[in-house]
Amino acid sequence: ICRLHGRYHELAPNIVPMDYTNEPDVKLPIQLIINMPELKENPFKQRIVEAFSEDSQGNLSFNDFVDMFSVLSETAPRELKAIYAFKIYDFNTDNYICKSDLEKTLTKLTREELTPEEVTLVCEKVIEEADLDGDGKLAFADFENMISRAPDFLRYTLVRY
Amino acid sequence: VEEAENRETQDQDGYWLEDDSRPLKEIPLPMQGKRAVRDRRQMKIQIISSWESWKKSHLKSLKRFQLEAADVLSRMEVWKSSLHKIEGKFGTGIQSYFNFLRFLVMLNFAMFLLTAAVLVIPNIVFMTVDLQGWTLLNTTGMMENPDSKSGNCSLYNPTQEGLVSFYTYIMDLLSGTGFLELSYLFYGYYKDTDVGLTTAFSYNIPLAYLLTSLFYLLVSLIWLVRRSVQGFKLNLVSSDEALTNYSNKVFAGWDFCIIQEKATQLKHNSIHYELQMDLEEEAIREKIAEWTTRQKFCIYSLRLLLNLLVIGLLGASFFCIYIATQYSQILLNQDSVASSNFFLSLLVQYLPSIVITAANFTMPILFNIIIGIEKYSRTTEIKLTLLRSVFLRLASLGMLLFSLWTEITCAGDMDESDCSGCHYNYRRYPCWETRIGQEMYKLIIFDFITIVVVMLLVDFPRKILVQHCSCKPVQLWGQQEFLVPQNVLDIVYGQTICWIGTFYSPLLPLLNTVKYFIIFYLKKLTLFVNCRPANRTFRASSSNFFFLVVLLMGLILSCVPVLYSIMVITPSKGCGPFRTQQKIWDILPNSIEGLPRVTREFLFFIGSQAFAVPLFVLSCILLFYVVSLAGAYGQRVNLLKAQLQREEQDKHFLVKQIAEMGRANQKNNNNRVSFFSSLMKTVDKP
Secondary structure (H helix, E strand, O other): OHHHHHHHHHHOOOOOOOOOOOOOOOEEOHHHHHOOHHHHOOOOHHHHHHHHOOOOOOOEEHHHHHHHHHHOOOOOOHHHHHHHHHHHHOOOOOOOEOHHHHHHHHHHHHOOOOOHHHHHHHHHHHHHHHOOOOOOOEOHHHHHHHHHOOOOHHHHOOOOO | OOOHHHHOOEOOOOOEOOOOOOOHHHOOOOHHHHHHHHHHHHHOOOOOOHHHHHHHHHHHHHHHHHHHHHHHHHHOOOOHHHHHHHHHHHOHHHHHHHHHHHHHHHHHHHHHHHHHHHHHHHHHHHHHOOOOOOEEEEOOOOOOOOOOOHHHHHOOOOOOOOOOOHHHHHHHHHHOOHHHOOOOOOHHHOOOEEEEOOOOOEEEHHHHHHHHHHHHHHHHHHHHHHHHHHHHHHHHHOOOHHHHHHHHHHHOOOOOOOOOHHHHHHHHHHHHHHHHHHHHHHHHHHHHHOOOHHHHHHHHHHHHHHHHHHHHHHHHHHHHHHHHHHHHHHHHOOHHHHOOOHHHHHHHHOHHHHHHHHHHHHHHHHHHHHHHHHOOOHHHHHHHHHHHHHHHHHHHHHHHHHHHHHHHOHHHOOOOOOOOOOOOOOOOOOOHHHHHHHHHHHHHHHHHHHHHHHHHHHHHHHHHHHHHOOOHHHHHHOOEEOOHHHHHHHHHHHHHHHHHHOOOOOOHHHHHHHHHHHHHHHHHHHHHHHEEOOOOOOOHHHHHHHHHHHHHHHHHHHHHHHHHHHHOOOOOOOOOOOOOOOOHHHHHHHHHHOOOHHHHHHHHHHHOHHHHHHHHHHHHHHHHHHHHHHHHHHHHHHHHHHHHHHHHHHHHHHHHHHHHHHHHHHHHHHHHHHHHHHHHHHHHOO
16 A cells, blocks of 8 residues: 555655645546556546546545555456446446447547447447347446456456556 | 445445445445445444354454465565566466466476485485495395396496597487486486385385376376366356357457557557457358358368378378387497487487477478368367367377387387397397486477577577568568467477476476576567567467366376386386386385285275276266256256346336326326316306
């Protein structure tokens, strides 16, 4: 945790206090967090920070910061990672991953190198594979069921600091 | 992010957290929420007995101790920072290869410690220290029948007479002859005796030798199986890959570990490439499904022909290996070769290794060409090529051993003139176990030399060429790609040789440890300097399972010659710890004779049919039970899936019904209102 605090402090040395006994209410804006070397190259960095911030604007207090790294660490259980991954991929925060969310995910993944028809095709296939209750969008239960069969999920959702 | 009111008492699925006893770590709330839950839990006054509270506190401290121990162990992991760097730059697929290499270094080192502690060090101590209290006894074994013709069998004198030139030393080092032959490196040096340490206890060298080798193979097997069970479970769960292919790639496709910009660009490219490949494969599959019968017939006959061609090619390479081994064995026994040109004799010594390596280089290229003609889908192509390469590697080793066997036992024909006296070819192989050990030793050294030479002469120049020459074909050829499957097959091949050879040469695990240690650093160097990351990434999870399966196959292959030579072939009469026995295995029954009566009876009972047959039947019953249980669970999963869909449809239906009833109610209300209003109007009218 001390190491994390060190990193948090590095991001904005003037604002972040070293002493937390008075429980100060300090939040770092999203721009500073996105530029951290561990997150800089991640296409989902915006969504990651927003998913962990209390006001869903992306401003992280130190508690949220620690939360984020603890979920993205090696010791976090799979269910927890799945819950937060669902939040990350849900762009419009309606608790469902609908087709537009999927399209945005895919665009971010491939940096817009797929043609629109291909994007639509892949999105349709994903919904076809994962949607269990047949409502055309993925609820958390569908997502969790699909993630449980993805062998690399745990290994890939890992950020080392 | 939860709304403020819901945060404290409910999580996403609506579970009430006060009654939930999940560990705090697993609760999906921000820190404030977790702190509130913890406070609330602590405030709850629970009436539990003192036994319960003691158990709880004990469990907690145990868990904490386990966590700390795991933390300390992970910090002591070797090469952790190197693996981390590789992961960051090249992704987890290539990192899994290095992980596998590290596991093999650990395995070999542990095996070396085992053999050294039980076998080599006691022998060194007994040889060098000559204490009065220790007596060298002779083992009981079948004494030689003095009037048989086997007087020549125990002639064995590998030491060289006269002036030995410097070249000979290098030759000996490279081929395990000369000064290395009669050393701890090979089987032939170990004595056939009991060493009486105290009046009650004696160290039986032959027994120790046999038990160590068997134990070594058993421990490797257990370790491998334990490691592969986890990968097997994962593979089983994600077994229907066709059903989760796309969602897997989209949701679990991005590797959060990558932090370098160039690497992320490559990852984007690779995901894009994979998705495109999948879509193309889908299109190809649809096209294949629409083939006419005539086209199908053509393709199937073409595939049959090409498979026969592959079998023919494999047969040809095996025949070459057989001929090369026989030729080199014949030439080695002629003195003219030994005294001639240094390079010529080196060539003769290494002839089998050279032929095997040449086959392992050229055959995969031919396989790649052939598979292109066969028109399978991409995944099937990859699997089939891999299967063929694995078979080639392991079977070429098997072929070498088979040709050695025909030499040593005169192809099983005991009446041939060379073999009739001692049941093995004593003229050419006065100490055949040492000779097999030497062949394995040469294979390991040649394998190592090949890897180093390929790196120096192919990878480095290729990179220099690509960097400095800007002509089109060279740029198109590009830098070397780090091909994980081929590299894995290389090290599995090396490990199989080590497993086979350890019985005949107890110090081979040490050699292998050093070899893999150096290879780790060399491969890391070549990865960072010469290679570019591949377009298709090798999935880490499936690859782990694949590595372990191939290694298991290698282990099983290596058990066969060792067990065969223990049980069937007569040991050499001129050397080694088993020289007075008919078969190497006989030392075990002989030693059991010396045990107390109860132990002896018990051991005989375990080995008899009265025990083995019921055990076998029981195992079969257990197997059937487990298989049917798995089938039942699979059916249950399908039923539940169907039920889930039905429930959702029910939900839609009910929602529609409610909406309609609401509308009907509304209409009724409107009717009633209009009825009353019209009634009012008529009442109002005077």
